[in-house]
Amino acid sequence: MTEKQDLRETCKVLYSTSEEQNRVTVKQGAEAVVFRTSIFPGEPCLLKCRPAKHWRHPILDQRLTRRRCLAEARLLAKCQTLGLKCPLLYFVDPKRGEIYMEWIEGCSVRDYIRSIESSEEYEVLLRRLMNNIGKEVANLHKNDIIHGDLTTSNMMLRNKNQDDIVFIDFGLGTVIESEEDKAVDLYVLERALASTHPNSEQLFSLTLESYSKSWKASKSVLRRFEDVRMRGRKRSMVG
Ligand SMILES: Nc1ncnc2c1ncn2[C@@H]1O[C@H](COP(=O)(O)OP(=O)(O)OP(=O)(O)O)[C@@H](O)[C@H]1O
Ligand SMILES: [Mg+2]
Missing domain, CATH: 1.10.510.10 (Transferase(Phosphotransferase) domain 1)
Structure with missing residues (x-):
């Protein structure tokens, strides 16, 4: 298994585990739902989801969700490399429109x-x-x-x-x-x-x-x- 595949597998494990963790809703907005959850044991993290909008055409909806989710994750990653102040990006699943990031207390x-x-x-x-x-x-x-x-x-x-x-x-x-x-x-x-x-x-x-x-x-x-x-x-x- 290559290093990349290995990392992907690890992420999948963490990801599926986190689904079983308690999710506490922080905010339910028009565009996104935000939860406090955990992806690393004992460490709170923030999960931002963009649920499907059933009134939108499914293909268009998926495309928009993917685009916004990726735009946000890319910027978080970019700010991190530049040393700017934002939450650490942990994991992103553009297909599901989900981003896991550092919980800011x-x-x-x-x-x-x-x-x-x-x-x-x-x-x-x-x-x-x-x-x-x-x-x-x-x-x-x-x-x-x-x-x-x-x-x-x-x-x-x-x-x-x-x-x-x-x-x-x-x-x-x-x-x-x-x-x-x-x-x-x-x-x-x-x-x-x-x-x-x-x-x-x-x-x-x-x-x-x-x-x-x-x-x-x-x-x-x-x-x-x-x-x-x-x-x-x-x-x-x-x-
Ligand atoms: N990393 C974080 N750590 C702790 N709390 C957070 C974090 N990110 C967001 N929050 C809390 O969740 C709220 C909503 O988050 P955010 O502003 O990202 O979503 P939103 O405004 O619903 O999204 P959008 O504008 O994309 O629809 C924030 O106002 C803040 O209180
Ligand atoms: Mg906001």
């Missing part, structure tokens, strides 16, 4: 912001968090990684530590050297903050400041971001 940035709202240190903590977000998004963009859905729910804090941001949910992500795509990534984050957090303008300006400080070549992206913003405003005025 902690909370989403969204929940974190809510949890510190009544804290006396709110301002200080928040400034530091927004600063960190800007730095980490710049790190993604420096490496031409476009997240595609930069919301505060798609950023986690490992062990609730605001200095340890982990990006999740790369299903809409791409790798492309495009100022426009990076600018749109920033715009999505700005809109997401505006829809979920009070005082979002101030918050986001801190993120932009640190984005620009962390990456010398960010100026052209930030210029493009102003255009995207203008287009967004025009569109919302037209309705």
